[in-house]
Amino acid sequence: MPKPMTPLAITAYTATSALGHGVAAQLDAFGHGRSGLRPNDISRSPLDCWIGRVGGVEDTALPEAMAAWECRNNRLAWLGLNQDGFLRQVEAARRRHGSARIALLLGTSTASIGATEEAYRRLDPDGGLPDDMLRPALHAPHSLTAFVAAALALDGPCLTISTACSSSAKVFASAERMLRLGLVDAAVVGGVDSLCDSVLFGFNALELVSSSPCRPFGAARDGISIGEAAGFALLERAALAPDAPQLLGYGEATDAYHMSTPHPQGLGAELALDEALARAGLRTTQVDYINLHGTASQKNDEVEAVLVNRRFGAATRASSTKGYTGHTLGAAGIVEAVVALQAIEHGLIPGNLGGDSPDPACGASFAWRNERQRVEVALSNSFGFGGNNACLAFARAGFAA
Amino acid sequence: MSALRVYVEGVGLWSPQLAGFASLRQLLAGHAPPPPPPPPRPEAAMLPPNERRRAPESVRLAVEVASQAVAMSGRDGSTLACVFASSHGDQAITDYMCASLARAAAELSPIRFHNSVHNAPVGYWTIANGCHAPSTAVAAQRASFGAGLLEAATQVLAGQCPVLLVCSDTEGYGPLREVTGCTQSFGCALLLAPGAGPATLARLELQLGPAPATSALDEPLAGWSAANPAAASLPLLALLASADGRCHIAAGASLGLQLDLTGIDPLESVA
Numbered sequence: 001m002p003k004p005m006t007p008l009a010i011t012a013y014t015a016t017s018a019l020g021h022g023v024a025a026q027l028d029a030f031g032h033g034r035s036g037l038r039p040n041d042i043s044r045s046p047l048d049c050w051i052g053r054v055g056g057v058e059d060t061a062l063p064e065a066m067a068a069w070e071c072r073n074n075r076l077a078w079l080g081l082n083q084d085g086f087l088r089q090v091e092a093a094r095r096r097h098g099s100a101r102i103a104l105l106l107g108t109s110t111a112s113i114g115a116t117e118e119a120y121r122r123l124d125p126d127g128g129l130p131d132d133m134l135r136p137a138l139h140a141p142h143s144l145t146a147f148v149a150a151a152l153a154l155d156g157p158c159l160t161i162s163t164a165c166s167s168s169a170k171v172f173a174s175a176e177r178m179l180r181l182g183l184v185d186a187a188v189v190g191g192v193d194s195l196c197d198s199v200l201f202g203f204n205a206l207e208l209v210s211s212s213p214c215r216p217f218g219a220a221r222d223g224i225s226i227g228e229a230a231g232f233a234l235l236e237r238a239a240l241a242p243d244a245p246q247l248l249g250y251g252e253a254t255d256a257y258h259m260s261t262p263h264p265q266g267l268g269a270e271l272a273l274d275e276a277l278a279r280a281g282l283r284t285t286q287v288d289y290i291n292l293h294g295t296a297s298q299k300n301d302e303v304e305a306v307l308v309n310r311r312f313g314a315a316t317r318a319s320s321t322k323g324y325t326g327h328t329l330g331a332a333g334i335v336e337a338v339v340a341l342q343a344i345e346h347g348l349i350p351g352n353l354g355g356d357s358p359d360p361a362c363g364a365s366f367a368w369r370n371e372r373q374r375v376e377v378a379l380s381n382s383f384g385f386g387g388n389n390a391c392l393a394f395a396r397a398g399f400a401a
Numbered sequence: 402m403s404a405l406r407v408y409v410e411g412v413g414l415w416s417p418q419l420a421g422f423a424s425l426r427q428l429l430a431g432h433a434p435p436p437p438p439p440p441p442r443p444e445a446a447m448l449p450p451n452e453r454r455r456a457p458e459s460v461r462l463a464v465e466v467a468s469q470a471v472a473m474s475g476r477d478g479s480t481l482a483c484v485f486a487s488s489h490g491d492q493a494i495t496d497y498m499c500a501s502l503a504r505a506a507a508e509l510s511p512i513r514f515h516n517s518v519h520n521a522p523v524g525y526w527t528i529a530n531g532c533h534a535p536s537t538a539v540a541a542q543r544a545s546f547g548a549g550l551l552e553a554a555t556q557v558l559a560g561q562c563p564v565l566l567v568c569s570d571t572e573g574y575g576p577l578r579e580v581t582g583c584t585q586s587f588g589c590a591l592l593l594a595p596g597a598g599p600a601t602l603a604r605l606e607l608q609l610g611p612a613p614a615t616s617a618l619d620e621p622l623a624g625w626s627a628a629n630p631a632a633a634s635l636p637l638l639a640l641l642a643s644a645d646g647r648c649h650i651a652a653g654a655s656l657g658l659q660l661d662l663t664g665i666d667p668l669e670s671v672a
Contacts, residue, residue, distance in 0.1 A: 002560070045506050100611070100656070109518065113495070120499035120576065129576050136580040140489055141519055141540040149654060157609070158653040159548045160540040162490075162519035170537060174552060177559035181405065183551075183609060197502040202514035204507075252535035254483075254527045260515040271533055385515055386524025388536060 001274065004281040007248050007395070008176060009241035010233050012089035014080060015338040017229035017325040018052035022083035027342055030350040030370065035324050037213045037225050043200045044121070050213045051195060052227020052326025054079070068135055069147040071115035073108070073194040077148055080192065080230025089234055090152050090188060097185040099155040104145060105174045106160055107167025107191035109330035109384075112143040114196035144192050156184050162330065164384030165293075166252075167191055168231065169333030172392055173250045175235050190232035193330040199226055206260060214296035214327070215354035216320035217305060217362050221296045227326025231334030245341050248282070248377070248393040251275025255387025262299055266307040268389040269293075269381065273311065276391040282377060287316045287393075289343045289378040290365075291336045294320020295327050296354065300383065305361045314364035317371060323353030333382040333390065340378035340394050347374050404606040404661070405554045410476070410563070411592030411600070412641055413469030415443050415462060416625060416632070417585050421469050426642040443588070447478075448529050455512070456525060458571045459491035462588040463522035464529070467567050470590035474600045476563060478530035481592075482556055485523040486539045486549025486568040488630040489581050491516065496575035522567070534562075545570075546589075546634040547652035553593055554607055563594040570631045587629035589638060597665060603641060604663045612657040616648040637662070 014022060018036025019029040029036060037050045060079040062070055081087055093102060119133035133139075137146055145160040157178060161170050168191025175187035193199075203209045203226060210223035238246060253271035255263040262269070277284065290312070292304055301320075308318050321339050328335050343349055351369040358368065376399050380392045412422040419425055420439035427436045443465035445453055453461070463485055471478045489495070494517045501509050515521070520538035527536050535556075541548035546568040553566035569588030573581045597604070616636035618626055626632040636648035640662045652658045 043506070044502070047507075100609075113499075116495065116577070117499050117502050121503045123503075123576060127576060128579055134580060136582070137542065139577060139580045140542055142488070142542040142545075146542060146654065155611070155653075155655040157548065157551055157656060158541060158544075159552055161537060162540055163523075163536075163538050164518045164520060173535075174537075174555070177555040180559055181555055182403075183405075183555065197506055198498055198514075198517070201502060201506045201509045202498070202511075202517070205509045205511040205514050207511075252537070254533050254536045256527045256531050256533055258528070259521065259524050268533060384520070385518045386520040386536075386538075387527065388520055388524070 001278040007246040009244035012234040014084035015231040016080040071112040073112040103157040103187040105171040163388040166382040166384035166390040167330040169382035169390035191331040192230040194228040216294035216296040225326040227328040229328035229331040249280030266303040272389040272391040280393040288375040290318040291380040293381040309363035318365040319352035411470035411474035413466030413590030466588040466590040474592040482534040483536040484553040486545040488545040493574040544651040584628040587632040606661040608659040
């Protein structure tokens with residue numbers, strides 16, 4: 001097991017999803033039990049399902065100098081960057097540390113593949129991409145991160161992590177390593193994924209999409225609702241910001257079981273949990289809240305519910321918030337990290353929306369309704385295709401394990 | 402910032418011209434005749450036959466070079482953390498997905514969809530090896546090798562553990578080929594360790610700096626490098642194959658890596 005790590009300060013964070021733009025909209029939706037899901041109105045051909053679509057993406061214009069990066073995913077990224085004073089915070093960090101001393105580490109599963117889909121819908125008569133789509137940087141997984149690097153004028157290490165639905169959780173781990181080794185003094189982490197036909201019809205082909213709003217951990221759950229989101233956080237050394245919430249630990253592990261089905265005993269998920277607890281120096285009894293991966297797929301929820309029962313007592317509260325946002329895929333890690341940070345900041349444990357008739361496999365930890373209590377420590381689980389698992393541990397400023 | 406120091410224990414390499422690292426050594430040593438080219442598809446012999454048949458090209462390529470590097474190091478693949486980098490993922494699958502969605506979205510193949518994720522190669526690799534260590538899949542456009550090497554080196558040093566780095570891109574396919582510019586496949590792998598050991602080939606020091614001009618290459622390496630972003634690794638692979646020395650590669654749009662390589666005779670390092 002890894003040794004305990006020095007916690008890092010989270011000096012800014014923001015999330016934009018179907019719940020609205022910025023953290024206040026997200027908190028308000030939780031407070032009122034208001035889901036952001038709506039009937040699918042975005043796929044190019046009909047698909048009977050519900051989606052977590054972000055309002056206002058179509059009206060978001062990129063700065064003129066960034067016009068070459070135009071596509072839905074980058075517009076969503078720009079919309080997300082403009083919430084909660086995040087741009088200002090990054091600007092201040094750039095003045096503090098210098099642009100080369102800030103890493104940019106973003107997760108995405110499909111980046112701007114929506115633009116590539118569009119290019120293929122209107123190929124030239126000779127079979128080539130249309131002239132306006134001959135933008136090489138757009139048709140690559142790094143499109144998001146390269147756009148954000150240009151938008152934020154950052155010159156440090158710059159990497160896209162694309163491990164499907166654990167992508168934007170793993171960015172916290174990479175950031176911690178770079179800060180610890182002194183490569184950088186700060187890191188902008190986060191992730192963006194946007195709705196596109198690839199994921200809607202792809203998950204549909206795997207028979208993983210529900211025709212109703214998703215019901216994580218519900219007895220009658222029958223699949224996921226796909227969403228889109230953008231989220232970002234700024235990480236710096238804790239001494240610089242003693243009053244900021246902290247990244248206490250992280251764990252990463254691999255199932256080595258199947259490309260699109262989780263390990264039946266949750267082996268990789270549990271290894272990631274154990275690593276996160278070890279780095280954070282935590283016992284399971286010190287964990288107040290876990291934001292679960294909870295996708296509403298049969299298998300994920302079954303395995304994750306059993307893992308929670310096996311490792312945590314009833315005092316640890318647990319819920320999935322995908323009934324609110326949908327499964328935002330490569331952005332799920334950062335959106336749900338923000339949920340964990342909001343639980344710490346506001347003492348609100350969001351109820352597990354969609355679990356009105358819970359799966360009997362769920363134990364006493366599950367919070368089916370909103371609960372208000374002080375939260376010192378919160379975990380967030382993120383699991384992806386390829387058996388890729390990540391677990392993050394956050395704590396209130398000044399928390400000592 | 403002081404340099405990041407790691408040790409190279411294994412090298413893997415595959416392209417239509419090079420069956421492995423030994424072929425590059427042979428080529429650079431000027432041996433005649435030049436090394437024979439490999440079979441047209443990477444063998445990826447360590448995948449179980451069923452998996453190998455189903456595995457897309459990106460998986461076969463990554464698994465082939467990963468197997469070579471791990472075999473050279475003598476390490477156990479089930480214990481190794483993995484960083485798999487690729488600028489474009491599986492271009493044939495991306496082409497298939499986009500073409501199918503434009504034509505008949507509801508007929509999309511579920512297997513091709515789950516193989517389309519950027520971490521499919523590392524997923525298949527960890528399944529074949531029974532590896533539960535952390536694994537990641539990364540991209541950084543033309544700088545995927547440099548940025549992947551930096552990520553792998555930080556994992557080696559922060560975790561004090563060996564890490565398998567793979568960087569590979571398949572040949573461009575369909576209309577996409579025009580924008581990816583990948584005119585041939587190229588894959589390479591490095592087994593990196595935190596200290597010297599009996600299998601050490603070389604000491605590698607990484608220093609971050611502003612993006613300098615990347616190291617020039619002679620033909621045919623220069624042409625191969627232009628034909629695939631993963632072949633941005635060639636300046637370092639050439640140093641590993643022939644001599645000590647220094648090279649520069651890109652790690653980002655405005656970030657460069659200075660790499661200093663010192664060969665170590667495996668027998669010396671034991672003492």
